[in-house]
Amino acid sequence: MAKKPIQFHLNGSEKAIFVEEGQNLLDVIRRGVGDLTPKYGCGQGTCGTCTVLIDGKPHLSCLTLAETIEGRQVSTTGGLQRGAELHPLQKAFMEGFAAQCGYCTPGMLMAAKALLDKNPNPSRDEVVEAISGNICRCTGYEPIINAILEAAKAGGARRYG
Amino acid sequence: MPVRVETYDRTEDAARALSSSRSARFLGGGTLVMRAVNAGDQSFDTIVRLRDPSFSTIRSEGDGYTVGAGVTMAAVAQSRDLAFLAPVARVVGGPAIRNMATVGGNLFATGNYGDFTVALLALGATVNLAGSSGRGIPIDDFLRDRERHATSLVLSVTVPRPREAGAFRFLKVSRVKPKGVSVMSIATYLPQSGGRVQGARVAYGSMAPHPVRATGVERALDGQALDAAAIDRAAAAATQGLNPPTDAIASGWYRTEVAGVHLKRLLAGERR
C-alpha cells in the first residue's frame, strides 16, 4: 500500500512519519508515533475519547484523515503536563475523583482544555456544552463538570501544554 | 479495496476526479467519509480532497451570503454575517464535530442528521455545483435528487439574508441534552408584509429520508396573521402529506403526533 510522508508537531515536537492512505490521525498518533494517550472508543465520531486539539481546537482524531494535518499543531493529553507538574485540569480531575475507569479521561481533558484556553472562566452551561461530545459511562458527568469548574477557578490553565 | 487519497489544489480537478468515478467520495470535514472509511465501507475506494482556500470562505453577495461548502459549523457559529444561522450550527454535534463538519457535508447527511440543511431548506438556499456556470440549484431540487448529485462537487450554498430579524426560527428536538441527534428539527422562515405572512417556508429534518418542506403548514400560514388561530391551523396541518420514518430514536407515530406540538411552540415562541 502506498505510504505518504507527513510532518506535523505533536505537543510541540516535530514528527515526520509515513502514513497509509486512508489512515486516520488517531491511528497515526497511537501506533505511528507511539503517543497512546488518545483512545479509540468508536471510530464513528460519537464518543469523543479520541479528542485531540489541532491548532488549538478540539477535533476527533478518528475522523481526521491523517495526511490533512501536514504542518499543523496537534496536542494530546500526553503533552498536558509542564515537566513533572500536572496541568490544573489534571490536578482537578484527580482531586475531584473525576476519573473512574479513566478511558474517557484523555478526551475529556482535551475538550476541557480547549474550553479553558479560550474561556478561562466558563459557566457551568459552557462546561456542559464543551464536553457534550464526550461520553463517560462511569461518573454520571457531575464530577467531571465540577472538576473543570474547579480547574478554571484555580486558574493558570493557559500556561500549560 | 485499500483506499486511495487524491488531493487537488484546483476545484475543477477535484470535480473531474469526483465525477469520473462512481467509487470516489469527496472528503469534507470527515465526519461522514472517514466514518465510512473506518467501517470498511466497500462502496468507495477513492477519497478526493480539495485544498482551495476559497472553498472555506463566507462571502456577502447581494441580498445573501455564499457559504463555501468547506465552511465548518464552528465557522458558521462564529460568523457575524451568518448570525441568524448560529443557533442552528451550534446544535450540530459537540464542539469537536463542529470544528470538522461542513456545510457541504451536511447536505448529504442522512437519517437523524442534517439539521443545518433543514435551515437552508427553509431559507430557500441554492446549491452551487462545480461546472454549473454560476447557476445554483434550488435546494429543494438538490435534495430531491441528492443521490444523483453524489458525483458532483458542491462548491457552496447561497443563503438569502432573512428579510427581517425574527422571520427565521429553528428548533431541534432531541432526547439527549445538550447534544443529541434529532427526533425532529423544524425550521421556519415566515417573512411578513403588512402583518401577514408572505412566502412561508417551513422545513423538517428527520421527518422523511431527507429534509423536506412542510407544505401543509406553509399553506396554512401564507397570507395569514401569525396569530393563535393561524398557529393552530398550521399545527393541525403539521404532517400533511408526510409519512415520518421509524428509527432508533422515535417511531413514525410519535413524530406524527408531536410535530404539531413542537411547531406550535416554535411559532408561538414558547420555550420548554
Next chain:
Amino acid sequence: MTIEFRKEYFADERDDNLNEIGKPTQRQDALGHVTGRSPFFDDHLFDGLLHIRCVRSPHHHARIRRIDTSEAERMPGVVRIITGRDVPQNLNTLLSLLDFGIDDEPLLSEKKVSYKGEPVAAVVAESERAARDAVAKVRVDWEELPAVFDVEEAVKPGAPVVNDIYPGNLFIYHGKYDHQKLRFGDVEAGFRQADQVIEGRYQMSPIEQAPTETCGAIAAPETNDRYVVYTSTQALFFSLDTTSKLLKTPSNRLHFIGGTVGGGFGGKVDSLHEPLAVLGTMLTGRPCKYIFDREEEMQVGAPRGAERWYIRDGVMNDGRIVARKFIGYFDSGAYTRLSSYAIIKGVGHLPGPYTIPNVYADVYCVFTNRTPATAMRGFGITGVDFAIEAHMDKVAHAVNMDPIELRILNAYRDGDMKAHRRLAKNTALIECCQVAAEKAQWPISQKARQASSLREGGGERAKIPNFTAIDQNGLVTGFTAGNYARKAKRSEPAAPQSLPTQTPRHDSVPVAPRYEQPVRPQHQPAASAPPPPAPPAQTASDARRTRFSSISGLRRR
C-alpha cells in the same frame, strides 16, 4: 449534588477509628488516568501486529450450506482465514468451568447460526482495513430458517428450535426442570385469604453495557513456547481457562495480563476475544489483535438480557402482602452464557426485601434468535427489582396507602425467614426508607418513622411455613445434573445423555433430550391455609450486647 454520611445509624456496630479504612484516600490509578498513561489492553504495541475481523451472519437464524473463503484468501494483506474447523474444541458454555450447564456455543459456527451477527469465520490480516475488505469477500451460502424473538412464543410447542442442545428453547435446571422453582408456603391459599389480588406484567429492555473501551485482546508469542495475552476481560481466569479449554492448550502456556479496563459493567466476561486472538497467533506465529468496533459492541456484544415478569400479589386491606407469585422469563438469546446463573441469583433474591409468608416463582431461561445475553451491573436483580418496585407502587395505590409506609410495613427485618430459607441479618431497608423520606420531605406516619430493622423481626416471622406446596411442573427427562442439583443427584457432571452436538439436524425432532409437554404453572390445591404474617410486634426487643473485634473493626452482636 450533596453527599452526607449518616454516622448515627448503626454507630454501635462500627469502630470508626481505623487508620486507613474510611479515609478518602486518592485512587492508586488516578495519576495514570489523568496523564492518559494507564495501560489499557490496546496500549501495548507489537511490531508486525495482525488484525482479526469476523465474518458475521446477516440472518437471525440460518443453516450454513457452505463457506467459500477462496476469494478472500487471495486479497492483499490476508494472512489466514479461520473457520470452526480450526478451533480444537469448538463448543463451550462459559459456566462449564464451574460444571454448570452444557456446552452449547461454538466460537465460530460451522453448521448454523442462531442470531444476527454470529461469527462464522475470522480473517487475520496485515491491517484492519485489509481484514474488513476480505470479510466482505467471504461468500456464505445461507439457508434461512424461521426465527423466534419473543420469549413466550419461543416456549410454545412448534416454535423454531434456537439452540439444538436445548430443543425446548429452555435451559434445564438440575437436569430435571425446564425452569428454576422457588416454593415457600402456599401462594394459592394466600390469594384466597387476601382481601385483594393485584397483578402486573413487567418488561425490561435489553441493555448494552457500553463501556467506552470496546472489548478486545491482543495475543503474541512469548518466549518458552507460551502466549502472552493483553485483555480487557473482567475476569482474568475465566478468560484464561476458557481459552485453555477451547484451544486445548494447558493453562500454564497462557500468560494473561489485564486488570486495567476501560469500563466493563458486565460486558467483558464472555471471553470471546482471547481464544480467537490466541488461535490467530497459534496459526500465524504473529501477534494478533481482535477487538470489537463500536457497532459490534452495540449489537453483537452480549447485552443485559431482557426479562419479562408476571407478578401476582395477595394483599390485605391494611397493606400486608400475604402471597406473592412470580413467573419470569429471561431472554437468553441464542446461547446460555450467564443467563442460567442470573436466574439462580434472581430467584435467591425473591420476593425482594420484604417478608411475605407465601412465595412462588417459576423462572425460565429462554433461548431466542437474538444476541446472547450476559452479565451486567445488577446481574439477575435489576430487572426483577424494577418489576417488584413498580408493582409495590400499584399495591400501595390499590390499598390506598402511602408507598413508603407500604414498604416499611412489609420490609424484612433482622431475624426474618426469607423465601430461600435463610434468616435475614444485617438488614437496613427501613432506615433507608426513613432517611430518603426525610431528605425529600415526604411525610410518613409516626409509626413508619419509628420502625426499625433491628426490632420486631424474628419470632413467628422466623419460621419456615408448615406447609409448602410443591409440584413437578416442567419436568424433563434426558438430562443429568451438575453441581447445582446435588440434592437431587450426586453423580455425573451435567450433560445430556447423548450429546446432539456433532450433527444437529434441525429438520428432524432431536432424539436424545426429551421434554415432557411443557406444563405452564398450575394452581395446586392446598392442605390448609397458612397463617398471615405476624404483624410487627409492639414491644421493643431486648437490648443487644456488642463485642469489639479489633482486626475487622466491627462490633459484633
Next chain:
Amino acid sequence: MTIHRGRGFASINYPIGMNLGGDPSQALVHSNPGGKFMVALSSIDLGQGMKSVTRQIAAETLGVPVEDVYVDTADSDTGPHCMGSFASRGTHRVGNAVIQAAQEARAVMLEAAAEELEVDPADLVTDGKGNIHVKGAPSKSITTAEACGAAQFKQGRTVSGRGIFLIPLSEVDPETGEMTPVSCFAHAALIVDIDVDDETGEIDVVEMNSAYELGRALNPRLVEQQLVGGAWMGLSHAAWETTEPYYPERSHGPLDFNTYLMPGPGDIASHHISILERPAPDGPYGGKGPGEMCANPVLPAMVNAVFNAVGVRIDELPITPEKILRGIRANGGAQPQGRRG
C-alpha cells in the same frame, strides 16, 4: 401544554457477590526488605477502584501507611486466582482474601520485630505510621522497614502471606429453591422528582434524594463515585437505553452512541445522597459492595414518578416519550395523582 410534577419512590436490597462455584478469590502479599508491601491479585480494576480499596484494606490489616502498599492487578503469572470483577463481589470477596494474606504477612513482620526487640510478638502493635512497638511502651519500638529488613537479611523469613476467600458451595434445591445465595445485602431507597410534558410525553428529571446502606464505606470518595455514576446509569436504563427499541422485534438497533441514547451532561439532575453504614459481619471491615445496587432503585422510582405525575403506568422499559404519550391518550388525558411531600 401542561407540565406535571411527579414523585416516585422505590426501595431495594442487593445481594453482594454470588455463590457461584464457591465464588473464590485469592491474594498474595509480600514485602521487600525496605518494608514496602506489594499485593498481587488477578482481580480486575474496571474503574470501580479495585486497586485502591484493596490497597487500603491491606494497609489497614498490615498496620502500615497506605503509601507503603501498592496493588498489582491481573497478571496471571503472579496474581493468584480470582473469579473476576462482577456481581459486586470485588470489595467483599477480594477484600477478605487480602485481609487473610495481610494478616499472615503481618504475623511474620511482628515475629521479626519481636526477635529484634527481644519481646513476645503477642505484645506488639503497629501504629499505622510505619512503627511497631510494645503495647503500652511506645519507646520500645522498631520501624516496619527495620523489621522487614531484619526478617529478610538476618532471620531468613519471608514477610509474606496468602489469602483466599471461599464460601462453601451452595446447593440449590430443585423443588423449593432453597439455597445460600450470597452472604450479605446492601440497601437503598430513592425518591425521584420529574416533570412530564403532557403534550409530548417528554420527561425532565428534576431532583433525586436517596439513602444507600452499603456496609462500611471503606473509602468514602470511591463510594461517592459509584453512587453518583450508578444513579446516572439507573436514570439512563429507566428512560433512555435500549439495544432494541422495538423489542422483541430486532429492528432499528442502535449502532453508535448517537442512537444508543444515554442522558447527556445537560440531562443530569441534582442528586442528594445519604450514606448509611451497617457493617456486614462477614465483609472486609464491614464493607459490602456499592457498585451495582446504586442503579437499581432509579428504574422503578422513575416509572412510579411517571404514574404520580400523569397517571400512566409504564410497565415496559425504557420509558419513552411515546409510551407516556400513548398512555395519556389511552387515559383520555393526564391524570395527576397528587403531590407527595
